[in-house]
Amino acid sequence: MTTLKPSQPPPTWKHSATDIVSLTKAGIEKNREVHDSVAALSPADCNFTSVYVALASTEAELKNLEPLLFYKNVSTEKDIRDAATEADNLVKNFSVEAEMRLDVFNAKKAASDNIAKEGAPLNAEEKRLVEKMLLDGKRAGLDLPEAQRDELTRLKKELSQVCVKFNQNFNEEDGKILFTLEELKGVPADVISGFPKQTEDTKELYEVTHKTTDIFPIFKYAENPETRRRMRESFDGRLSINVDLFDQALSLRRQIAAILGYDSWADYITEVKMVKSAHAVDEFLDDLEKKMRQVGIKNLETLLALKKEEHGKKGMPFDGEFYAWDYSYYDRKFVETELKLDDSLVKEYFPVTVVVPAILRIYRDLLGVRFQEISYETWHPDVQQFAVWEKDAKDESGFVGYFYLDLYPRPAKYSHAAVWCLIPGYDLPNGKHNYPVAAMVANLAKPTPDRPALMRHGDVVTFFHEMGHIFHELLSKTRFSRFHGTSVALDFGEAPSQMLENWCWEPRVLQLMSSHYKTQEPLPVDLITKINKSRYVNVGLFYLRQLFFAKFDIKVHTDKEATDYTLLWNELRQSITLLKSSGDLMPGQATFAHLTGGYEAGYYGYIYSLVFAMDMYATVFKRDPLDPESGRLYREKILLPGSSRDENEFLKDFLGRAPNSNAFIEEIFGTSASRPL
Incomplete structure (x- = not known):
């Protein structure tokens, strides 16, 4: 080549x-x-x-x-x-x-x-x-009198500073919690081996951070409920420093919305979204909660019975309650006992060094591009950098752009998974094109002395999703930068990547992405079947949790008066998710980075856009998710226009009709209703 x-x-x-x-x-x-x-x-x-x-x-x-x-x-x-x-x-x-x-x-x-x-x-x-x-x-209020414009300018600058400080605290957070080996009973040995050790009064303790690679295994595997409780409450309380900043941000937004003549900040934000109003968001979330609540109650009954059985066998006290720190543990236990699906076994089939290149090959073939890894200095030695070209490029006109992969955790690094558009694509005044540059930041598990870096199936789904954002940035082509890539309405922005998550449940694709770190064998058919059966297990509780975040977000941005947001967070979480807390109020709102990172009054969009995602997949890709012709259509109709066209228009163009929720209802409710819980 x-x-x-x-x-x-x-x-x-x-x-x-x-x-x-x-x-x-x-x-x-x-x-x-x-x-x-x-x-x-x-x-x-x-x-x-x-x-x-x-x-x-x-x-x-x-x-x-x-x-x-x-x-x-x-x-x-x-x-x-x-x-x-x-x-x-x-x-x-x-x-x-x-x-202004x-x-x-x-x-x-x-x-x-x-x-x-x-x-x-x-x-x-x-x-x-x-x-x-x-x-x-x-x-921006530029039709308002001068005094109000000046006040808006002052309030907006103060709001921006509050949000920057909130997110700086988020990135700088470095709290740790110490556990003995006995307290970590049940957590896989390869995970424990990655925890730094220290000695305190001759007692050997393991240091666990609040990074997702540390906390998830504790929530899912630690047999001692007290260990899970301590971890949960430490995690929820890790950013109490942000409580006042959160209050300030909401106060400033209420003041700004009032000056601009909007009933609430949520109405101001949703005006330019597909949903159009805060009232429409409330209706959407209320309707979904009604449908999910009954499914969630059945899920809870099943998991509570599992908890009662385990506590009885181990001679542990059982108070008849199901707590927030119980969910991940018993969800995993249910999958393992009912479906005989061992998450730690599945992980052995997904070495990072296999999964990442495999996913890149899938995107390459589906979207008609090719990659060239290049060696330029980046911000850290762990970072990989790629130049992207059209599949049949013969000269520089076939250049598409660059992307980076920064996949492993380190101190003070962004602690979740996300994609940044570092440089947008747009036409230059001289007639040439400015090519886009995007970066994915993730926190995958690092290698241990015993094993290579391995990914849970959930990590694979997340990586596939984030690569969808990368290619939305790279394959968009607009004249003006403001319309480039993922600059679409936020309640559509997740839909392309959510649609692509479906590939991670397709048997053919799972085999392409997997290779056991010892035997190099792909995932066997029986494990693939179990993975697929697990997709919507406890789906009611899962979506009730998402609804809690969305309803908290829209409530705090529609309420006219301030309140005790720590109390509100805990009360709403318990009433919507159906999961109890210990009674100690943890300031979880101080960890809700979406609400200071540009996603305020927009968290509903994760579920709202899922309706579009399911429709796109069922209509165009389900028959053959690896079909390059479908990929070409997706690239041309969904990715290329960015936000240079109204989202409803290009979505209708792609589907051949107006979007509807049929595929979403069938996938989520039809499946959960028909599968034994």
Whole structure:
């Protein structure tokens, strides 16, 4: 295969703390100059090019600063993370300043008037740019009197600083809890071997962090309920430092919404979503909760009986209650006893070194691309970097973009799995294209002295899902950066990746992705059958937990007055999830990073978009999920337009009809109703 030279070099990762701040300031100043020049135009000189194209170009340049801000999530050096956090604050404050510029908004309105008078021919994406930029101004309150605009600017800057601090605390959290070997009874030996040891009063203790790779095995395997309780409460209480910040964020949002004339922050946020209103979110969640509650009650009865039986056999007291720290343990026990499915055995078939290349091959063949691993300096030695090309590329015109994989945990790194668009794709003023760059950050288990790095099936699903976001970023192609990739309405944004999770339950695909770390044999048919049977086991309790997060989110963003959010968190969790707590109130809301990371009043979207995901899969892919022709259609209709078209339009185009919930209802309720619990 001929080695081709990419059309643009990858980002550099050699920045000092000083560089990060100074480059950010320079980028902001350059943006400000463009805004000043647009604002200085006479009304007669305001047109699509002088105003909208100029602003879109400088907007893209601001997005290109993202690699500098990204360091706060991945750097091992505190001064670099602190500088990136400072830079993030600078960008957020400038963004507030920019969106509040009345002179620029007036230029937009003058340009819009001139376009209408002249009958200037604009294509669909250009018209959408005009529409969205005008809406930005209205949603920013630029039609309001000066005093209210000034107050909005102050409140928005304060809100951005609160959210940055909240998330900085999240990334910097490094709490630990100590257990004896006896207290860890039941946890797999390969997991325990990865815990650092220390000695205290001649007693050997194992150090467990709040990283997902540490906590999940405790929740799922620790036989001692007291161990699980301590772990659960430590995890839920790990960010009490954020309680006041959470209160501040909600207070500021209520004030902003009131000034803008919205009934609530949730109404402000949902106005530009597919769902359109907070009331519609409430209706959707209430309806789903009614359907899920009965299924959840049956799930709970089954798991409670399992708990009673185990406590009786082990001579442990049984109080007839089922607690939040019991769920993962007995869910796993149920799968193992009823389905004879051993999660630790399944994990042996998924070495990271096999799964990652296999998933890349699946995406390659499905979407018609190819990868070239490259060796440029990145932010950490563990990071892999890839150049992506069209499958049949013969020259640089077939270049697609770059992506990074940062897969293993380390101190102060972002603690979950997510994808960042580091550089968006868009057309440059010189007619060339700026190619996208994306990064996946995950926290997969590292190798132990006894075994290579292995992935649970759930980790495989998550990785497949996040790669969906990577390719949404890479294969979108729009003229303007604001419409690139995953910039779609947030309540559709998860749908493409949720749809792709279905591949991880397909027997043919599971065999392609698996290879036992000792025998190199793929997953046997009986294990695949058990994995599939486990998919919707206890589905009611699973979705009630998701509904709790969504309902807490929408409630705190529709309520008119502040309340005790720790109390609300605990009361709602118990009433919706059906799982008891010990009575000690843990400030779980302080760990809800979605609500300060741009997903506030939007958590419902995970379930809402699942309706679209199930419809897309059932309609186009279920017959043959590896069919390249279906992949081409998906790439062309769903990925390529980004948000340059209305989501309802391109979804209808892909499905050949308006979307509906039939596939979701059949998959979730039909399956759970027919399968013995």
